[in-house]
Structures are given as structure tokens and as C-alpha cells.
Amino acid sequence: MNYATTENPADWKLPSPRKLGILTLILAESALFTIFVVAYLFYMGKSLNGPYPHEVLEFPLLGTIALFSSSGTIFLAERCLHAGNKPGFSLWWGVTAALGVYFLYFTGAEWYHLIFEKNLTLASNTFGTTFYSLVGLHAFHVIVGVLLLLGILISALRGRLHSDHTEHVEAISYYWHFVDCIWIVVLTVVYILSVRVPQ
């Protein structure tokens, strides 16, 4: 087949480096999370001593609602940006960041409760070890995500966000959706599955 002659360099299209970069990073992060999730699953029901998941864990309803709805708000923010609606973008973007901060607050409160009232720490047992490392790793990613969101928010509020920044915004929103997806896994494994496993 002689397709070479029909090619015109001007038609040469390649994917955007920034988007592919963030997707690759997400792939790497998924591998990292996989190990911690597997560790959690492996030690599920194997703690030698309490506290056990079903004794101390409560379903994190408010935090989950906040995090999941932030995926919606970031989507709305992006739509505003594509439509050229800058105030709308700042509003929804800010709401997303606020929801992220609320999630972190919620996690912090949960940890405070677990550590000081239920005496569950990283060193208590294998449940404590795998719980804090997995949830903590996720929370760390939320922190990074919130910082990125705030960075964009500040430049948007100062009027420095232009149409050629859409790729930055898109990359961060990919990352934020990824953090959300990880929460689905963490939620399922930690708060739904492990509290039902007999010790």
C-alpha cells in the first residue's frame, strides 16, 4: 500500500503532551495505590488484637458526598471555561476546592476520633497500619489536589487565566477525577468490605 505520498506534514496531528503526561502519572499512581489496597485486603480479618474495623469505623457519609460532588463541580467549572464564562469558572472551581478542604477536615476529624477515643493508631495492629497508610495516602493526594486547585483559583481570581491554560486546567481536573475514583475503591474496601469481615 502506497500511503506515503498522500501524507502532508501539515495534517500531522499528535496528542497533547500535558494530557498524556498527566494520564501517565495517573497510571503510576494507580500502581502505587494498588499495592496499598492489596496490603489492606491481605491483612483484612488478620489483626491479632483490636480495635477491629467493625468496632471503630463509621461510614464517612458527609466526606464521601463532598468528594463525589466535587467531581461534578469541577466538570461545571471546566464547561464554564470552555464557554468563556470566567466568573462562573472561578465560582465552581472555588466550590471544588472548598469541597476538597471539607473532605480533608472530615478525614482529620475521623482520625482524631479514632486515635484519641478509639485508641487505633498506625502501630496498634495490622488493621491500623493498613488503614492509616491507605486512607492517609489518599488524603495526601487530596491535599496535593487542593493545592493545585488553589493555585489555579488564585491565578483565575487575579485575572491571569487565559484560554491557552485550558490544558493545565484539564490536566488538574483529570487528576481530581482520579483522586475521586481512588476514593470509590478505598470506600468499598475499607468502609464497606472490611467492616463486614469477621475477625
Add this chain to the structure above:
Amino acid sequence: MAGVSLFRFYIPGFLKTFTPFATAALLIFTAGTASFAAEPQATPTPEIHRIADIFQPLSRPAELLLEPTHLVLLICLGIFLVVLAVLAYVLIKFRPRGPEDHLEEPPQVYGSYNIEMAWTVIPCLIVFVLVLVSARSIVEIQDRPMPEDALQIRLIGHQWWWEIQYPELGIITANEIHVPVSSKDGKPRPTHIILESADVIHSFWVPQLAGKTDLVPNRVNHTWIEPFKTGVFLGNCAEYCGTQHANMLLRVIVQTPEDFQKWVENQKQLPSEPKDVIAIQGKKDFYDLSCVACHKIDSTPAEGVFGPDLTKFAIRQTLGAGVAANTPENLHAWLFQPDSLKPGCYMPDMKLSPQQLDSLVAYLQTLK
């Protein structure tokens, strides 16, 4: 270097299997220096099988695993010779021929579906055969049911020695496993070994008796041996376990059923009381010093479990998990400065006086 014999060279048994193919390869290394056999040992009793050649198994599991081994060796040797021949042919046939040769490029060939298909399918078939043979062999060795009356041994790895328990016989010893011999034709007398670890991962490996199985803390593993020949078999810890991994040696002493029974009877008896003055003083020193914190001697206040059980210490062949022969001189050196024989080991230097050393050596010699 004293004791080094440049002229001692041993041919692994597999080469005998594949002579004459592979001996040629080995000749490169042996030319001029080989004496083509293990140096004849003075025949001690019991015979010590020093050369732990995996191709000369003297036990059933080690023999069973040779079956897939020989197959894979033959297949690999065949592939090696064929590919090597092709490589040699290509290099000779298409070598450069004079300076003008390069003026013209050779015919450009981009690939061939049929040929590539052929060298995909043939390896697939070989892999298929190897998978089946290995799987069968794995099940045959690993999942072999042990007869009810099989001798049971609990082998517990410590940094850097082996604790050996005979739960049914109530015997605890160290570093030297005694088992009765089995016979190829008669009723099999396998020994079932339960593997555990007190600290880090170790690995049981006595090449002529069985392949490796790890001793993993917080986990119970199993292996079995069924030796066909009496004698002493040598093995090493085969998983890196810290500073003295190299000197964590294991001896398996295979005895006739009668000898084994004698050994068992002896182990069950308490050690005789020391009679001469120095040894009596040694016994006193043993309890006055902190030896008892780590070592155990049956029916005495010595109840330590951190170090090896010394109840029948004097009949063991080696010291410090095989680091030296169990002679009074070596024992003296060992007690004086354990670090000098086995640097980094956990037995402390007790700063013993010469008198204490002499008396302790004398006492330990009585533990028969």
C-alpha cells in the same frame, strides 16, 4: 593459603550424564589442573558426603526432582547446539569477502510469515511439554502424603543456628539432624520436617537429600527427606539471614535404624554427672556465670532458650552451627572469644579467666 588445593576439582554428576557433550566445555577449566575425582577421603565412620552434588541424589525427593531436571537440561542443550550451529553458519557464510563486497547492498528481506510462524509454534510445543512435566513433578514431590509412622522433626531457624525438635520423642538438639535410613525397595521410612523460624527467613537445603524450602517466621512450612544411604550430609542455610549467614551449616546424620534407636535412647537419658574436680568446678561456673540465661541443660536450672540446647552437647560433631569441629581446643577458643571463630554471632564474650575456661570446657565435655 594453607589447605588450599589447586588440584582438587570435582565434576558435577550431571556432566557424567551428558558426556561427552559437556565434558569438553569443562575441560577448558580443568586443563592441567583436574584430577577428575574428589580427593579420596580417609574413610571415617560415619562417611561424610562432602561434595553436595545435586546430580548425585541419595534421597527420594532429590531423586524425584531430577526427572524434570534431566528433561529440561536435554532440551536446553539441544536448543543451544542448534542455535549455536545456526549462529556459526551465519557468521561464516555471510562474513565480509574483500573490500569491494560492500559496494552493493544484499537483497533486502523484510520478513517471512511462514518462517516466523514456525519458530513461534515449535517453542510453544516445547513449553507445553515442560509445563506438564514440571507440574506433575511439583505435585508428586510437594504434595506427597506422609505415612502415619513417618518420623517428625521440627526444624526452627535462628540467627545463626538450627534448633531441632523431635516432638514425638521429646528430644531437643541443635545443628545436627539424626534420621534413620530408608531403602529404595523396602518399606519407605521418610522423615517429615516441619520448618519454622524464630527470627528472620532461613532456608533448609541439603542438596543430596532434598531441594530447598524456606523457614519463614510466622508461618509453617513442610518438607521431607528419605535418604537411601547412611552417612553425614552437609547443607547450608540458603536464604540470606544476616551477618553469619555463611556459617549457618546443617548436618544430617543418616543412621541405620539400630544406630538411630541407640542415639534416641541416649538423647532421652540425662547427661552423666561430672566426676573429676575441674569438671565439677565447671558445672558450678556454668550456673554462676550467665550461660544459663541462653542455654538449656535438662534437669538442671539452666532453662535458657535463646541459644542451642546443650543437654547432649558433647556428642555433637561441630561447634557454632558447623563453624568448627567439636574438639576441646576449638571449644576453648569458642568460649574464650566466640567472635574470633564466628564474627558477629550473638554468643557474647564472657571475659572468662583461664581457669574458668578450662573448667567449662571440662564440664561441657561431660555432656554426653
Add this chain to the structure above:
Amino acid sequence: MSQEIIIDENYRMPEPVRVGEETGSLTRVMQQLVFTVDHKKLGLMYIGAGLLFFVIAGLLAGLMRIQLAFPNNHFLPPDVFNQSFTMHGTTMVFLVGMPLAFGFANYLVPLMIGARDMAFPRLNAFGFWVFFFSGLFLYFSYVGAPGLYAAGSAPDVGWFAYSPLTTKAFSRGHSTDYWTLSLLLGGIGSVATALNILVTVFCMRCPGMTLGRLPIFVWCMVVLSFLVILALPCLSACQIMISLDRYLGAKFFDTQAGGDAVLWQHFFWIFGHPEVYILIMPAFAITSEVIPVFSRKPIFGYPIMVAAVVAIAFISLGVWAHHMFCVGMVSLANAFFVTSTLLVSIPTGIKIFNWLATMYGGKLRFELPLIFCIGFLFQFLIAGLTGVMLAVAPFTWQLSDSYFVVAHFHYVLIGGLLFTIFAGIYYWYPKAFGKMPDHKLGLWHFWLFTIGFHVTFLPQHFLGFLGMPRRIYTYQDDRGWDTMNLISTIGVAIQAAGILFFVYNLIYSYIWGKKSGDDPWDAWTLEWATTSPPPEYNFAKLPVVKSRRPLWDAKHPEDPDWKHE
């Protein structure tokens, strides 16, 4: 980011002007090294640093071989020996193998795909420096591990660091922390660089360079980067877990508190086995470039060669537990990992056959790169076959952790990888420096190194058969191991002599070598289309590609490749 295409053939980009530069001053050289984001400089820095660490790790190996030359030897005390093999292994894998791969990828991938730089040049510099500092950090443990107030000690837990040897109870002081944190740091750098390579290949190709026309070298680097992206985070997870265990009292691998020692092995080898294929990828990459050029034929069966690399990478994600045949897995698991491991041999075999078929019917030119690649083929054949033997679990019950395994993976990594690294260095030396490497010195290097290599490692197969375990610092004189150990040690000296010739050749040719011209080997990939050494912007005019061998098309307009693909 769309590529700007400069139409005018004679246009050359102006040299960028920087303030405060005096040519030739040390400050300027340092500045260039530290501030550069040029993929070619970073590539050479990667290779240079890799060779530096190679020499260090080689010296450690030499010390160990001297200790093992005689039974009951007292040359090295046990702790120093254990530190040596830990540092040797860690260095060779993380500070030699991967940086060399990244160095070649950095230098060549943009040139081969007709790009002006990597997709993220600053991330590239970041990746290099993070790697370099992780290496320095690891070696700092010799000075600082128990704290600067006392004599230091390097980590001694082995490069595999099997728990619970790494817990506080069995590894006091901070030596293990140096190992852990260094690998955590290095992992970040590796992922950054791998990400960069992937994005570069997918987003920076010149017009016409479709995925089906990428040189196989680039394909191998894509696969390598994918494996790094998938495997290295697993290692990072392991290191995070060890750190949590050691610093915060977590129980991941604390066997006294219900932790599982075997879980560490699973996690480590889920990283560790893909890592082995990460290390061998450059060998596949370089051989697939060198053999066609010096046989004067295109690579035989390009699609199946690419498919084989992808298949190897894919299968390699499912073979990790063949390192664990002895830990007491159930027989079904053992059989599964026997199967998956044997499957790897099929695509690997295809690659060897296709390389042979590429040479078949060609006109061989025995230049240094081809000579080293032939050495590679021979040794990799042996390594592959011993690998097949090790896949058969019952055999491995005997061979695992014996010297046979040591011999096997040194045939893979020295006989395989390192030979092709030498081939690659000789092949692209004219491109990087504009000078030809000296043929005669190269032959000395080849023969000394090859002979030394076989003398060192061939006897180790037999030591394994005779029951000699790995990682022992001494052995008794009555086990039949002494002669072969001595031979093995002598081989190291021969290898070292070969390496001296290699280093001398690099320096000699740089100063006195013949000028090479832009395309001394009459090759076909795009890196030979620019000057030697290439300008900072690589191509004044971005090329347009119509086939897998763009320079063949240019040199043979009467019979271009795209008519046949």
C-alpha cells in the same frame, strides 16, 4: 503543542546567547552541566554517571571475589562482605542498569523520532539530578549511617531486603534507612524520566513517523518506560511501608505482630521481575539497531519483533513469584508461575531467531558494535536457556539462591545487557563526539572482557550444582568449591583489564580518534541525518518520514522502503 516546521533548508538556528559566559572556563563547564536541559547532554550525563557507578560496583565485586578466592579467607569481615553485595546489587540495578537505559533513551529517542528535545526538558533534568543524588545518598551511608559521630556502615540487607531482616529488631542503626530513602528518591526520578520518554514518543514525532515506523530501539524504550511506570511505584510503596515500619512502628512486615514476611516478597518481586525486563530492554533495543545496519539488511519481521517486546513486557508482569518457589506456596501457585515463566521464553526465542534471520543473507561488517552484539547473542542464548532451567520449579528447589542463579543473571546482565551497552557506546560514539572509536583497542576490550566474563561466571553454574549458596562470605575447604572459586576470581582480573582498555579507548578516541563524519556506518535511522555531534536543536529542518528506514529511502531513491512496507 504543534511543531513548527522550518521550510528553508539552509536556515540554522542561532546559537542562544547567555550572559556571563567565558568559553572553556571551569565555571562554564559546570554551569553547562548543572543548568542544561538539553536531552543530549543529559543523556551523556546519565551514561557517564552510570559508568562511574559501574566502576564502583565493579570494585566492590572485585573485593568480594578476592574474599571468595580461597576457603576460610579473612580478606573481608562478614559485615563488610554483606554490605558489599548489598551495595553491589543495589548499585548495579538502580544506579547502573536503569541510568544507562535512560541515558541511551534520552540521547537517542528525540533524534530517532525527529524531535528537537524531550517533551518536558526541565523534568528531564530533574529526573537526572534526582537519580544522581539518590546514588550519592546511598553511598553516603558509608560515612554517615549510624550518624556522623561514629564510623559509618552501609546497608547489609541485600538488594532484595527480605523482611523481617529490615525491621528495627534485626537491622539497628540507620543503614537500612539509607537504602530505603535512596530507592524512594531514585524511584521518583525514574518515573519522571520514564513518563518523559513516553510522552516524547507519543507527542513529539516528526511528520510521517507513525507508530508502525518507529525504530525498534524506540519501541523498546516505550515498553521500558511503561514497565517503569507500572513497576517502580510498587517499589516506592514497599519503601514507604518499610519506612512506616521503622519510624512509626507500623506492622506491615513485623512478624511478631502478625505481619507477613512473604507479603514483602510478593510486593518486592511484583516490582522486581518487571525490573529485570526493564534492565534487559536496552539490550533488545541496541541489538535491533546494530544488527541490521552491520548486516546491511532491514530487521527481519519488524511487526513480530515489536509484538515480542510488548508480549515480554506483558507476561513479565505475571511471573514474579518464580523468585519464590521455595517459600512454601501451594503446588497450584508453583505450577502457575512455572507456566507463566516458561511463556516468556517464547517471545524471547522469537527475538533471537529474528536477529539471526536478519544476519542471514546479509553482508556482515565486523565492526565493534556488531562484534559486541554477537557476543551478546551467544551469552544471551546461554542466559535464556539457564532461565528456562530455572523456570522449572523442581530444578529451582535445588538451584534457587545458589551460585547457579548468580551465574544466570550475570549472563543476562553482563553477558547480555553490558555487552550491548558497549556495542551501543561504540555505535553512537561517532554521533556523540564526531570521532571514530579505535578498532584495535576495541578488539582488545572485547576479547579480554569476553574471556574474563566466561572465566568468571561459567564455573559459577557448576558451583551451584555442587550446593554452594549465594551471599556467603566464606566456605569450608572440603566442599569441592575452592578451585572453581579461584578460577572465577582470576576471571575478574581479566575483565578488569578489558574495562581498562574500554576506558582508555573512550579517552584516546576522543582526543586522537579519526573524524567520523555525520554518518560513518552508512546507517538508516534519523539520528544519522544530522551532524555529529548534533546541534542543540538536533534538526535545522524537521524531517518528514515515509518508512522505517528514512535514510535508506534517501540513499536508494530507486528502491525506497515504503514500497515494501
